[in-house]
Amino acid sequence: MTSRDDLDLKEMVDDWQAAPYDAAAAEQIRHYVARRGGLFWSFAVADFVVGGIALPVLVYLGLVSRTDVERMAMLGLASITVAAVMFGWWNRRGVLRSSATTIADYVAISAERLRRMRMAWRVSWLVLAAEVVVLSIWVWDRTHSSTSPIAAANQPFAWGWLGGFTLLAVFALVKFGRWLERDAERFIALKRELERD
Amino acid sequence: MGSETRDDRWVRMLQEHDRSLRRLAASYERDPARQEDLVQEIWFAVWRTLPRFRDECSERTFVFRIAHNRAVSHIDYTQRRRAEPLDEEAPIAAPNADPEHALSQQQRSARLHAAVQELPIAMRQVVVLTLEGLTNAEVADIVGITENTVAVRLTRARAALTRALGARREPS
Numbered sequence: 048m049t050s051r052d053d054l055d056l057k058e059m060v061d062d063w064q065a066a067p068y069d070a071a072a073a074e075q076i077r078h079y080v081a082r083r084g085g086l087f088w089s090f091a092v093a094d095f096v097v098g099g100i101a102l103p104v105l106v107y108l109g110l111v112s113r114t115d116v117e118r119m120a121m122l123g124l125a126s127i128t129v130a131a132v133m134f135g136w137w138n139r140r141g142v143l144r145s146s147a148t149t150i151a152d153y154v155a156i157s158a159e160r161l162r163r164m165r166m167a168w169r170v171s172w173l174v175l176a177a178e179v180v181v182l183s184i185w186v187w188d189r190t191h192s193s194t195s196p197i198a199a200a201n202q203p204f205a206w207g208w209l210g211g212f213t214l215l216a217v218f219a220l221v222k223f224g225r226w227l228e229r230d231a232e233r234f235i236a237l238k239r240e241l242e243r244d
Numbered sequence: 245m246g247s248e249t250r251d252d253r254w255v256r257m258l259q260e261h262d263r264s265l266r267r268l269a270a271s272y273e274r275d276p277a278r279q280e281d282l283v284q285e286i287w288f289a290v291w292r293t294l295p296r297f298r299d300e301c302s303e304r305t306f307v308f309r310i311a312h313n314r315a316v317s318h319i320d321y322t323q324r325r326r327a328e329p330l331d332e333e334a335p336i337a338a339p340n341a342d343p344e345h346a347l348s349q350q351q352r353s354a355r356l357h358a359a360v361q362e363l364p365i366a367m368r369q370v371v372v373l374t375l376e377g378l379t380n381a382e383v384a385d386i387v388g389i390t391e392n393t394v395a396v397r398l399t400r401a402r403a404a405l406t407r408a409l410g411a412r413r414e415p416s
Contacts, residue, residue, distance in 0.1 A: 056374070056402070063360075063375035065353040066267050073262045077255065079284045080291050150369065151388025153313040237319060240365050 098132055113195050120185035131174050138163050154238055161231055168224055175216050182209050254291050261307045264376050271360045271372050272315040286314045309386050359408040363401055370394055371401040
């Protein structure tokens with residue numbers, strides 16, 4: 048210590064540790080963790096279930112399709128789904144298990160996580176664009192198909208559905224992009240403060 | 245410890261360190277409800293990370309590393325900048341066998357906690373771990389800085405706390 052006026056550390060430790068403690072709260076933590084543990088695994092399983100359902104359905108629709116364009120569209124969507132899922136796994140590598148590292152390492156991993164999320168955001172725009180192109184070709188083909196065209200009365204619904212899906216996805220991506228920017232600003236400010244001696 | 249299951253070990257850690265983690269959480273979050281959320285998140289992270297813990301450090305260091313990382317994630321920078329004034333009327337526990345002494349210590353404790361909340365994060369990390377009884381080497385290991393930097397930050401933190409608590413101890 049540089050000053051004799053500074054508080055005695057032992058006294059400070061005693062004061063600090065004298066804070067009131069409710070032992071019953073520990074029991075609540077046990078229930079919370081048991082619940083969250085179950086939820087955590089159900090999310091992991093849900094990821095596989097959704098992928099496991101979407102992919103066979105798209106492949107099946109591709110195989111039983113009535114036209115070549117429809118077949119290519121369904122198989123195209125299946126390929127996009129596979130590519131998106133694989134990118135998601137690849138993009139998450141090495142940034143999920145970071146809880147027990149030092150704070151300095153954790154900050155470095157958080158920076159990497161932020162960079163990966165930005166990459167995921169950019170790739171999501173590409174995935175959406177690819178999906179919209181494929182779906183547009185499919186709807187256009189169905190409206191002009193000679194074998195099983197969509198009834199004229201249903202055509203606005205088909206295009207409206209595609210427009211609605213696109214708008215919703217664009218809205219979600221714009222919101223996600225804004226959230227990412229705010230998160231990045233917050234992180235940079237925090238990193239600056241953590242690195243200050 | 246060989247036959248101890250993951251859940252048994254986690255429960256034991258909870259019993260041993262929950263008190264410390266609650267003090268730590270209180271130094272990062274003023275709102276009691278969000279404080280509780282933070283403590284829950286920390287314990288959930290400990291539970292999740294436990295299977296990968298190979299005793300390469302003490303359990304206490306392991307728990308505090310996770311706690312600090314979660315706390316850092318939790319910090320809402322913008323909210324922190326709009327920090328409300330210190331609460332001079334912080335809750336006080338029921339007095340024990342020496343009511344006067346206990347009351348006085350609880351008041352000092354509440355003021356110390358409030359003053360620690362005001363420290364910049366880098367200083368706060370070091371001072372909270374020190375007040376929890378960790379050595380400079382352990383603090384350096386958890387935060388990922390040198391022992392020298394720990395000592396420098398601790399000196400500055402103690403000076404800042406002395407100023408803050410000294411000022412508050414002045415009769416109005």
